[in-house]
Amino acid sequence: MDVNDMGRDLEKVLVSAKEIDARLSELAKEIDEYYDGEPIVLVGVLRGSVMAMADLARKLHTPLVMDWMATSSYGSGTKSSGVVRILKDLNEDISGRRILIVEDIVDSGLTLSWLVENLQSRGPKEIKIMTMLRKPEAIRKMKVDVDWVAFDVGEEFVIGYGLDYAEEYRGLPFIGTLASHVYGGEE
Numbered sequence: 047m048d049v050n051d052m053g054r055d056l057e058k059v060l061v062s063a064k065e066i067d068a069r070l071s072e073l074a075k076e077i078d079e080y081y082d083g084e085p086i087v088l089v090g091v092l093r094g095s096v097m098a099m100a101d102l103a104r105k106l107h108t109p110l111v112m113d114w115m116a117t118s119s120y121g122s123g124t125k126s127s128g129v130v131r132i133l134k135d136l137n138e139d140i141s142g143r144r145i146l147i148v149e150d151i152v153d154s155g156l157t158l159s160w161l162v163e164n165l166q167s168r169g170p171k172e173i174k175i176m177t178m179l180r181k182p183e184a185i186r187k188m189k190v191d192v193d194w195v196a197f198d199v200g201e202e203f204v205i206g207y208g209l210d211y212a213e214e215y216r217g218l219p220f221i222g223t224l225a226s227h228v229y230g231g232e233e
């Protein structure tokens with residue numbers, strides 16, 4: 047999927063595929079330095095973090111296991127429901143292990159703070175967090191400390207590179223915003 051498949055639905059590209067790639071390379075270097083060869087468990091939050099997880103894992107030299115969790119936090123709208131439910135749990139036993147959560151986006155931070163608390167109760171050695179995107183509300187509320195942030199974005203709803211609107215647009219290689227007609231608004 048690329049920009050040509052978007053037609054009039056795309057408002058603008060916020061972060062290009064090239065910028066994503068370059069920034070992830072930088073972060074992978076920092077993350078490798080931090081872990082210094084110790085094995086980690088990458089915990090991806092489905093479905094939004096699939097792209098970030100796949101690209102980050104390929105750039106890291108740290109020995110890693112990839113595992114996935116699915117939670118429900120959003121319906122098909124654009125606002126967090128605040129209600130988090132486990133739809134799919136981890137396969138790995140994480141007790142005594144070093145965990146790196148890979149998130150797509152931190153908005154209110156509700157999903158992430160719930161997730162950290164949930165994983166903490168399983169006795170890991172350490173939990174660190176990497177997110178592709180962070181919205182201003184996450185910084186204001188400071189519910190959780192994010193260790194690595196690829197990009198800070200504004201309040202606007204974003205799609206692409208794993209992020210969806212009503213399950214669409216996840217396959218885009220870049221991050222962008224949608225034209226208002228997609229939400230049912232005027233142009």
Ligand code: IMP
Pocket residue numbers: 094119120126150151152153154155156157158202203204205209210211
């Ligand atoms: P939070 O609990 O408010 O931090 O919301 C986190 C989750 O909401 C993310 O993991 C996304 O799945 C979703 N989300 C928040 N903002 C956006 C956005 O701009 N585009 C797409 N999904 C979003």
